[in-house]
Amino acid sequence: MNLADLQGDFQSMLAASMPVAGVPAGPGRAVYQNNYRAQLVGCLEESYPQLRAFIGEEAFLHAAAAHIKRRPPHAWTLDAYADDFCDTLQALFPDNPDLHELAWIEHALDQAFIGPDAVPVAADALAAVDWDHARLQLTPTLHLRTAATNSADVWFSLRDGGSPESEMLPAPAGLLVWRRGFVSCLRALDAIEYAALTQLQREGSFVGLCTLLVERLGEEQGIASAGAMLADWLGSELITGVENE
Numbered sequence: 501m502n503l504a505d506l507q508g509d510f511q512s513m514l515a516a517s518m519p520v521a522g523v524p525a526g527p528g529r530a531v532y533q534n535n536y537r538a539q540l541v542g543c544l545e546e547s548y549p550q551l552r553a554f555i556g557e558e559a560f561l562h563a564a565a566a567h568i569k570r571r572p573p574h575a576w577t578l579d580a581y582a583d584d585f586c587d588t589l590q591a592l593f594p595d596n597p598d599l600h601e602l603a604w605i606e607h608a609l610d611q612a613f614i615g616p617d618a619v620p621v622a623a624d625a626l627a628a629v630d631w632d633h634a635r636l637q638l639t640p641t642l643h644l645r646t647a648a649t650n651s652a653d654v655w656f657s658l659r660d661g662g663s664p665e666s667e668m669l670p671a672p673a674g675l676l677v678w679r680r681g682f683v684s685c686l687r688a689l690d691a692i693e694y695a696a697l698t699q700l701q702r703e704g705s706f707v708g709l710c711t712l713l714v715e716r717l718g719e720e721q722g723i724a725s726a727g728a729m730l731a732d733w734l735g736s737e738l739i740t741g742v743e744n745e
Contacts, residue, residue, distance in 0.1 A: 540581060547582035548659040555599060559629035563592055582607060598666035601651035601675065602686050606665050608643040608677035609684040620737035630744050635704040636730075637741030641679040644698055646672055652688035674698075680737045692716055696729055697738075705745075706730075 539566045541718050545552055552560040567588040573581050585604045593599050618639050649666050652675060657664035674694025676687045689697070692713070706726075713729075714722035733739050 501596055519681050537568055539578065540564070540573070543578050543581045544585060547579075547610060548585065548603055550655055551587045551599065551602050553658055554602060554654065554664075563589060566592055582610070583657075597668075598649040598651055598654065601647055601649055602647070602654060604645055605651060605655050605675060605677065605686060608645075608675075609686060612641040612679040612684040614641060615679060618740040621734060621742055623734070626734075626742065629742050631644055631706055633745040635708040635743045635745055636700055636709075636739055637679050637704065637707055637743070638697075639738055639740045641677075641684075642697075642701065642738060643677040644701065645675050646692065646694070647675045647688065648672055650688075651675065652686055654687060678736075679740060683738075692725070693729060696726075697733075 537684075541561065543617075544564045544567065545560070548560075563585075567585055570588055570591075571581075571584055575581075577585075586600055586607065589596075589599050589603050618641070618720065620639070647667055651666065654664045654666050671691060673691050674689035674697075676689050676694075676697065678685055695716070696709055696713060700709050709729075710723060710726045715723050716722065717725055
């Protein structure tokens with residue numbers, strides 16, 4: 501047996517609840533297994549405190565145990581172990597989009613906090629912009645996803661010590677996470693603003709944004725909405741660059 505085989509067997513022993521061939525039995529094995537699992541459970545608990553409070557200790561530990569069996573650590577830092585917990589939740593609770601969205605919110609907030617810095621656009625930098633050829637750059641800490649439930653309201657309520665109830669939204673909408681200064685922020689988006697930011701993140705064109713909104717809302721309201729959204733995004737420090745094509 502070479503070193504790689506021995507390391508692989510040892511990893512399998514740590515993750516499995518049964519003895520693994522190639523790893524000697526002994527009282528120390530249980531110590532290694534317990535410490536390994538306790539550290540990984542602790543990582544998930546620290547990364548998803550609101551989800552843990554929402555689904556309860558028993559359900560959370562069940563999900564954590566399933567995740568440990570499914571996914572060994574994959575990076576040099578233990579913080580990265582929380583990255584794909586959402587996949588395990590979707591496998592365990594396929595009919596609970598509120599749990600998937602709540603877990604996404606917590607993970608996105610953490611990722612936004614450690615994301616790269618970017619200076620927001622100053623208002624006086626817009627005077628010379630040719631809006632017919634402008635491309636907007638969004639902050640690199642921006643994260644977007646669709647939402648089927650009131651998961652943003654649930655997260656805010658849990659943060660404030662409440663006991664919220666989740667419910668399905670009347671129509672699909674969106675979630676936005678980004679960092680403003682040193683604070684990670686969360687916002688629920690309606691379907692129009694979610695589509696607008698998704699388009700902008702993908703293409704960057706201000707004309708393309710206006711075209712999308714005109715198609716959805718009509719010419720007058722679409723152009724007005726583009727201006728209002730741009731003003732709001734600038735004020736929220738979502739825009740970090742404006743260039744002419």
